[in-house]
Amino acid sequence: MRAGECVASLVALALAVGLAGSAGAETVVRVGSKSFTESYVVAEIAAQAIEAAGHARVERRVGLGGTGIAYRAVAHGSVDFYPEYTGTISRAILKDPAVESVEAIREGLRPYGLTISGPLGFENTYALAVRAADARRLGLERISDLARHPELTAAFTSGFLERDDGWPGLRRHYGLALASVRTIEHALAYQALASGTVDVIDIFSTDGRLTGADVRVLRDDRHFFPVYAAVFLARTDFVEQHPRAWAAMTQAAVGRIDGATMTRLNALADLDGRTTRQVAARFLGREITDADERARLVRELGTLTVQHLGLVVAAVVLAVLAGVPLGILAVRSVKLGQAELMAVGVLQTIPALALLCFMIPFLGIGTLPALVALFLYALLPIVRGTATGLATLDRQLLEIAGVFGLTGWRRLARIELPLASVSILAGVKTAAIWTVGTATLAAFIGGGGYGTLIVRGLALDDVTTILAGAIPAALMALVFHGVFELVDRLLVPRGLRLVMARPR
Amino acid sequence: MITVRHVSKRFGGAVALDDVSLDAAPGTTHVLLGSSGSGKSTLLRIVLGLLAPDTGEVRIDGVIVTPEARESLVGRVGYVVQEGGLYPHLTVRGNVSLPAQALRWPPARTTERVRALADLTGFDEAMLRRYPAELSGGQRQRVGLMRALVLDPPLLLLDEPLGALDPIVRADLQGELRRLFDALGKTVLLVTHDVREAVLFGATITLLRAGRVVQQGTFADLAQKPAEPFVTEFLGAQAPPPELREYF
Numbered sequence: 001m002r003a004g005e006c007v008a009s010l011v012a013l014a015l016a017v018g019l020a021g022s023a024g025a026e027t028v029v030r031v032g033s034k035s036f037t038e039s040y041v042v043a044e045i046a047a048q049a050i051e052a053a054g055h056a057r058v059e060r061r062v063g064l065g066g067t068g069i070a071y072r073a074v075a076h077g078s079v080d081f082y083p084e085y086t087g088t089i090s091r092a093i094l095k096d097p098a099v100e101s102v103e104a105i106r107e108g109l110r111p112y113g114l115t116i117s118g119p120l121g122f123e124n125t126y127a128l129a130v131r132a133a134d135a136r137r138l139g140l141e142r143i144s145d146l147a148r149h150p151e152l153t154a155a156f157t158s159g160f161l162e163r164d165d166g167w168p169g170l171r172r173h174y175g176l177a178l179a180s181v182r183t184i185e186h187a188l189a190y191q192a193l194a195s196g197t198v199d200v201i202d203i204f205s206t207d208g209r210l211t212g213a214d215v216r217v218l219r220d221d222r223h224f225f226p227v228y229a230a231v232f233l234a235r236t237d238f239v240e241q242h243p244r245a246w247a248a249m250t251q252a253a254v255g256r257i258d259g260a261t262m263t264r265l266n267a268l269a270d271l272d273g274r275t276t277r278q279v280a281a282r283f284l285g286r287e288i289t290d291a292d293e294r295a296r297l298v299r300e301l302g303t304l305t306v307q308h309l310g311l312v313v314a315a316v317v318l319a320v321l322a323g324v325p326l327g328i329l330a331v332r333s334v335k336l337g338q339a340e341l342m343a344v345g346v347l348q349t350i351p352a353l354a355l356l357c358f359m360i361p362f363l364g365i366g367t368l369p370a371l372v373a374l375f376l377y378a379l380l381p382i383v384r385g386t387a388t389g390l391a392t393l394d395r396q397l398l399e400i401a402g403v404f405g406l407t408g409w410r411r412l413a414r415i416e417l418p419l420a421s422v423s424i425l426a427g428v429k430t431a432a433i434w435t436v437g438t439a440t441l442a443a444f445i446g447g448g449g450y451g452t453l454i455v456r457g458l459a460l461d462d463v464t465t466i467l468a469g470a471i472p473a474a475l476m477a478l479v480f481h482g483v484f485e486l487v488d489r490l491l492v493p494r495g496l497r498l499v500m501a502r503p504r
Numbered sequence: 505m506i507t508v509r510h511v512s513k514r515f516g517g518a519v520a521l522d523d524v525s526l527d528a529a530p531g532t533t534h535v536l537l538g539s540s541g542s543g544k545s546t547l548l549r550i551v552l553g554l555l556a557p558d559t560g561e562v563r564i565d566g567v568i569v570t571p572e573a574r575e576s577l578v579g580r581v582g583y584v585v586q587e588g589g590l591y592p593h594l595t596v597r598g599n600v601s602l603p604a605q606a607l608r609w610p611p612a613r614t615t616e617r618v619r620a621l622a623d624l625t626g627f628d629e630a631m632l633r634r635y636p637a638e639l640s641g642g643q644r645q646r647v648g649l650m651r652a653l654v655l656d657p658p659l660l661l662l663d664e665p666l667g668a669l670d671p672i673v674r675a676d677l678q679g680e681l682r683r684l685f686d687a688l689g690k691t692v693l694l695v696t697h698d699v700r701e702a703v704l705f706g707a708t709i710t711l712l713r714a715g716r717v718v719q720q721g722t723f724a725d726l727a728q729k730p731a732e733p734f735v736t737e738f739l740g741a742q743a744p745p746p747e748l749r750e751y752f
Contacts (some may be wrong), residue, residue, distance in 0.1 A: 399554055400589050404603035404655070414602070420595045473671035493593035495635030 011116065029238075029245050029428060032068050032079035035063040035444070035459045037269045037276070038124060038206060038262065042083040042230065042253065044280035052284070055244045057307035063367065063455040065444025067161070068094045068357050069365065071073045075112060078364035078446070080242075081234035083125060084483035087118070087226040091165050100227060104293055115239055117232040117246075118254040122206055122262040125225045126160060128170075128218045129159040129203045132192060135216035146200065150177045154200040155184035165203070165226055168190055173224040187461045190215075206259055208266025209461075231259070252284060269460050276460070297468060300453075305472060307367075307448035312441045312476070315371055316432045319378035323431075324424065326379070327386020328412065337387060352377070353440045361447065368441070370447030376430040377438055379444055385427020389420030421492050421499070429484040436477040440469065450476075505530050506551060506659065506693060511560035513546055513715075518545045522715045523560070527710070529669065530658075533685055533692040535706035536701065539738070542716035544695045548663050551693065553577055564659065579607060582652030582690075584662040588644035589637040590651075597632040599651045614654075621650040624684070642673040649681070653688075660685075662694045666701065678704050699739055711735060 014088045027049055033043035040062055061079050071093055090099040094108045106116055118407050120293040126241065130140050130152075140203040146152065160166035161183055161463055178200065183318075184192055189201040190209050202209065203217065210217070232249070239246045257265075265283060268274045274282075277296075282289045308381075330337030363369040393416060401411045443451030453469030456462075470503070489497075506528040513521040518716050521522040523545045528534035533592055548554045551562050553574035562569040567576065597618060606612040622632060625646045636644055645665060652660060665681070666674050682704055685692050702709050703723045711718045712728060718738075720733040730736045 158613075396512075396585060396589055396638065397591060400556070400583060400585065402574070403552055403577075403581065403583045404574065404606050404651075406602065406606040410606070414605075415591060419591070421593075494592045495591075495637060496633050498637035499592045 004202050011044025015233070027242065028059055029056045029242060030059045030061055030078070030080045032064055032070055032073055032082035032446070033062040034082065035066070035455045036204075037208060037460055038204070038230075039083050040276040040456065041265050041269055041279050041283075041460060042120065042257070043275050044097075044256075044276045045253050045283055046081070046083075046232065046249035048059075048277075048280050048284055048286075049249045050245045052247035053244060056148045056242065057249070061446035063443055063452060063459065064446060065353055065356070065441075065455070069353075069360060069445055071140065071233070072357070072360035072447070073365040073419040074114065074233060076360055076364045077235065077430050078366060080238040081322065082364050083120075083230060084116070084233040085228035086116075086119075087125070087165065087228035089231075091163065091226075101367035102229070102310045109234075113236050114182060115236045117234065117250050120230040120232075120253050121255050122259040123227060123229050124204045124206045124262070125220075126166060127205050127220065127225070128200055128326070129193065129213075129215045130218065131196075131212075132214045132216045134199060135227045140216065140218060142219045143176075143224070144171070144221050145218070146176055146178070151179050152199040153180045153182075154178045155188065155198040156202045157186045157395075158183050159284065161269075161306050162203040167365065171225055173222060175504055185458065187458050192312055205446060206262040207264060208268070211263060211267045212271050220346045221393070226484045230262075257283075273353055273426055273462065276456075280458045282383055287311055301472065303469065304448060304452055305476075305481060307435075307478065308439055308450050308473070310449065311367065311371060311374060311434065311442060312480075313434045315374035315439070316373075316425055316428065317436050318375045318430055320428055321381050323374075323379050323382030323427075324386050327424070327427075328390065330387040331390040336375060340459070341384065341387065344383050348375050352438060356441070356445045364443040365447070367442075367447050369444035369445055374435050374439055374442070378435050379433065381430040382424070383427075386420065386424045387426075392423075393419050419496070422488075422496060425484070425488055425491060432480045432484065433477050436473060436480055440473055505563075505565050507563045508547070508551065509552060509560050509563075511547065511557045511562065513543075513550065513555065514560050519608060519715050521550070521557070523711070523730035524710075524715070524717055525560075526710050526717070526720065527625055528693050530691050531576070531689045533694060533705045535709045536693065536695045537697070537706075537709050537738075539697055539700045541714070542712040544712050545663055546715075547712075548661055548693065548695050552583060552661060553580065557659075579603075579655045580657050580659060582657040583657070583661070584648045584652045584665045585666040586667045587641070588648030590647055591638050593634055595635055596627065596639070596647050599636070599647055600654055602630075603651060604653050615688065617654055617656075618650075621653055625650055625680075632648045635654055640673070641669050642677055645669065645677060650685075658691060660690045660692045663693065664695055664697070666698075667696070675694040681705070711738065713738075718749045724731075 031047045032045050033039040043062055047060060050056055051058050061073070064073060064082070067088055070082050073245065074082060079362060086100065086102065089105055089109070091097050092375055094105065096108070099105055099108050102116065109115055126407060128143055134140060139145065155165055161181070167181065182198070184201070189203070190213055193201045193215065194200050265279050268279045268282070269276055275293045278288045278293060326340060330340045352373065355376070356369060358368040359372060361370060397415065397419070398411065401415050437451050440451030440454055442449045443455045450469040450473040453465050457465030457469060508524060508526045511521055511524045520746070524547060526534065536547060537619060546555065547679070550557050552591050553571050556571050562576065564580065569577065591701065594602065600618050600621065618632070623749045627646070638704065639647065640734045664675055669677065678701060696702055706723065709723060709726060710720045713734060719726055719735050726735055727739060
C-alpha cells in the first residue's frame with residue numbers, strides 16, 4: 001500500500017523531528033519551563049549551567065502551558081525538571097496549603113517520585129497593583145484599602161482568577177467587591193492598566209515590568225498570599241541518575257538569585273529586549289551577542305517550519321484516512337451517523353489546552369500528543385464533508401447504477417466518491433487550514449512548531465518574536481490554500497468542474 | 505414480456521397505485537399516460553424492482569420482480585430517465601460503458617459495443633470524449649439511451665425520456681426513437697404525460713389517473729370509445745385549439 005507507507009513515513013518524520021537527538025548514547029537532560037519570563041529565564045540558567053559543566057546535552061522543552069501541563073510532564077518523565085514555586089506545589093500538587101516548608105514539601109512529594117531543590121533565593125508571590133496616580137488620588141496603599149472603592153474594575157490572569165489562593169480566597173479574606181472582574185493575559189495586563197482600561201491587576205512580585213511601570217503594589221496587610229519560594233521541581237530518579245548535572249545547576253542557581261536580582265533579570269528580558277539566553281548568560285557571567293541570537297532565530301525558524309509542516313501534514317493525512325471512512329459509515333446507518341457526528345462535534349468543543357492536558361499521563365508531552373490532538377480536531381470537517389457530500393447525492397443517479405448492477409463498494413468507488421469529491425475536498429481543505437492555526441498550540445506541550453515563538457513572544461511581551469511565529473504560520477496557511485487549488489484540479493473530475501463552472 | 509397484476513402501493517396515507525394491471529407484449533411499445541401524480545413513475549419503479557408493491561405482483565418473462573431479486577434483472581432491462589440521468593464526472597464513453605464494466609465485460613467487447621451504438625445514434629469519436637456538461641439536452645438524452653442499450657436488453661423502460669427537451673429537438677428525437685424501437689424489436693414501457701408522444705409510440709396506451717387505470721387500448725379506442733368523460737377531457741386538453749387545428 002503506497003498510501004500506508006506514505007503515512008507511516010510522515011508520522012515517523014514528525015516523531016523524528018520531535019524526538020530528534022533523544023536517542024543516542026550521550027546523556028540528555030530535558031529542561032522544562034512554564035510560559036512566563038521568569039520560568040524561561042531560570043530554566044535557561046539551569047540549562048546553560050549544565051551545558052557549561054559539559055557532561056550532558058540539554059534539550060529545552062520550555063514554554064509549557066501552565067502548572068497542570070508542566071507538573072504532569074515531569075511526573076510522566078517527558079521533562080526532567082522545571083522551575084516551580086513552593087506555594088504552587090503545596091496547593092496545586094499536594095493539595096494541602098498547610099505544607100509550607102521546603103522539607104515538608106520534599107517529604108510530601110516523595111510518594112510521587114518527585115523532589116525539589118533548595119530555594120533559589122527569591123520569592124514570587126501574587127500581588128495586586130494599581131496606577132500610581134490612582135494610589136495617590138484614592139489613598140490606596142494596602143489591599144484592604146480596596147474595600148472602600150467598589151467602583152474600581154479589575155482584570156486578572158486566569159490562574160489567579162480561579163485558584164483558591166488567588167482572587168476567590170483574597171476576596172473572602174478581605175471582604176472585597178469590585179465593579180467588574182475580567183480575565184486577561186499576563187503579558188497584556190500592564191498595558192491594560194496603563195491605558196486605563198482596568199484599575200487593578202494581579203502581578204508577580206518579581207515582575208521586570210515593575211522597574212519601569214508607574215504603578216503602586218498594594219501591601220498584603222492581612223497576610224493572605226502564601227509564600228512562593230522558587231525551587232526546581234525534579235523527578236527523584238533524574239536527581240539520582242544524573243548527579244553531576246543536578247550539582248551543576250544547583251550550584252549555579254540555588255541560593256544565588258535574590259528578589260532584586262530576579263526582578264532585574266526579568267526586566268532585562270521584558271523591557272530591554274534581551275533574549276532569555278542572553279539574560280541567563282549574563283547571570284552566569286558570560287555574554288551572547290545580538291548577532292548570535294539573530295542567526296539562531298533564523299536557524300530555529302527553519303527547524304520550527306519543518307516541525308510545523310510535519311505536524312500539520314501528518315495530522316491531516318491521518319484524519320483523511322480515518323475521516324473519509326467514518327463519513328462513509330455515517331451515511332450507511334442513520335443512527336451510527338448521528339452518534340458519530342455528535343462525537344466528533346463534542347471533540348471539537350473540548351478546549352485544545354484541556355485536551356492536550358488530558359493526554360499527558362498517557363502520551364507525555366511533545367510531538368505525539370500534539371499530533372493526536374490535531375488529528376482529533378481535523379476529523380470533524382472531513383467526516384462532515386464526506387457525509388454531507390454522500391448524503392446529498394442525486395438519488396436517481398444512484399438508483400440508475402443499481403439498475404445496471406453497480407452496487408456496494410463498486411458503486412461507492414465509481415460513482416459516489418467521485419461525485420462527492422468536491423464536498424470531501426472542501427472538508428479536507430478546511431481541516432488543513434484550521435490545523436495550521438491550531439498547530440501553534442502544540443508549543444504549550446513542547447510539541448514544537450511556530451507556536452514556540454508565539455508563546456515565547458507573548459511571555460516576553462516581544463512583538464517581534466510573536467510575529468516571527470505568527471507570520472510564517474499565516475504564510476503556511478496561504479500556501480496550503482494554494483496547494484489545495486491544485487489538488488482540486490487533480491482530484492475533482494473534469495466533468496464535475498465543468499458543471500460547477502457553468503453559469504446558472 | 506411484462507405482466508403487472510393487481511398492483512397497489514401507498515406512501516403513508518396517500519394512494520399511489522390502486523389495483524393496476526397491464527401487459528406489455530414482446531416487441532411492442534406500451535405507453536403509461538397520465539398527468540403528474542397519476543402514479544405512472546411509481547409503477548415504472550416497481551417494474552424495475554426499485555420499489556416493492558404493497559399487494560399484487562410484477563413478472564418479467566414469468567419471473568416475479570422484487571427489490572431483493574433485482575440482480576436477476578441486470579442486463580435484461582434498460583432504463584432511461586428524463587435528461588438522461590448521466591454521471592457528470594464521466595465522459596460520454598464512460599457513461600455508456602458503465603453497465604458493461606459493471607458486468608466486467610472484456611474491454612475490447614465494451615469498446616466494440618460502444619462504437620456500434622455511437623454509429624446508431626450519430627456520435628463520433630470526439631463526441632464520445634465529451635462530458636455531459638458539454639452536450640445539448642438532445643445529445644444527453646441520446647447518451648442515456650445508448651447507455652440503456654449497451655447490454656442489449658430485451659426490455660427498455662423509459663421515464664419521460666423527452667420531457668426536458670425543447671419542442672423541435674423533441675420532435676426530432678421522437679421520430680428517431682420510434683424508428684429505433686421498431687428496428688431493434690425491444691419490448692418498451694414508456695412513461696409520458698404527452699398525448700402526442702403516446703400517439704406516436706404507443707401500440708397500447710394505459711391511461712392512469714390518481715393511481716387507477718382509467719382505460720387501456722389503442723389511441724383510437726381511447727378517442728372513439730372513452731371509458732369515462734375524463735378520457736376525452738385528458739386527450740382534449742392537449743389537442744390544439746380549434747382555430748389552429750387546420751395547421752396541424
